[in-house]
Amino acid sequence: MADTATKGVTLSEAIVAEVGAGGHATNTGYSNEKLGMWVFLGSECLLFGGLISTYLLYQDRAIEGPLPKDLYDIPFTSVSSFVLLMSSLTMVLAVSAQMRGELPRARTWLIATALLGGIFISGQVYEFTAFVQEGMGFTTSLAASAFYTLTGFHGAHVTIGIIMLLSLVSASANGKIPKERAETVEIVGLYWHFVDVVWILIFTIVYLIT
């Protein structure tokens, strides 16, 4: 404040200059929205940590019905994991295109990401249906409840991500997300990549380490 006063520049002028130069007029100097998303993702670690820990504790607890690990279809889940991993690539390509101002290409990558997310969710619905037909419902056992709660919460996050992606596509098509607002796409991208990162953990801990 002292410097701006000495130079004869008001605080509001300094803020306008900073924002105009690509900076952020916040107390930290960083974008509040982006910092908020990172803090939110940090808190999500606690949610998924709790769900994964619960599954690890109860994975062998079943008085009746099959255990989840007896029903896993590893080749199928591996393909699902690959699809979600590739959706992270299309997402980062969308952010990259948006930053360069190539808006139609960014929208194409966003749609591709949503489609890959849709394929992943379809796979999860198929898996859940197959497990129920094998006799493992949500309340069949502690192991089944823990499995469905963990993977179901992850699936809900993916579904919310798809809704966010389609909203972005719609807003971009209406000209509401120009190149200057690339950070909006980046923030949605952070959420999407986090969902992928959580699945990296679930795939290894739940499916592969039995």
Add this chain to the structure above:
Amino acid sequence: MSTTETKPESAEVEAHDDSHDDINHDDIDHDMHPSDWKYIQIAIILALLTVAEVALYYFPPGPFEVPMLIALMIVKFVMVLMWFMHLKFDSPMFTKAFVAGLGLAVTVYVAVLSVFEFWAG
């Protein structure tokens, strides 16, 4: 005020400069993010690591199976965070915000699982 306002910004620039010292500048766009080709290379590596994980599941190398699976999982986790989520290039403050939650989660749940392991009758 000026000190508190300018310090984070200069810190951010320094962080960007430092982080660029150990990467190939041919793969970096002028907007300080990796090129599309670099992202594709990272995705290929991630896909290969996933193939390695599945191979370990079907051909387990004895007692090393679980440690190797966990190691591969951590490598994939860190690669997505650093490259796709741009923590390698962004301000360290974002890393701190995320690691605070991640570290707390790991500490709390390792403690919880240890209690069940050591104290369960």
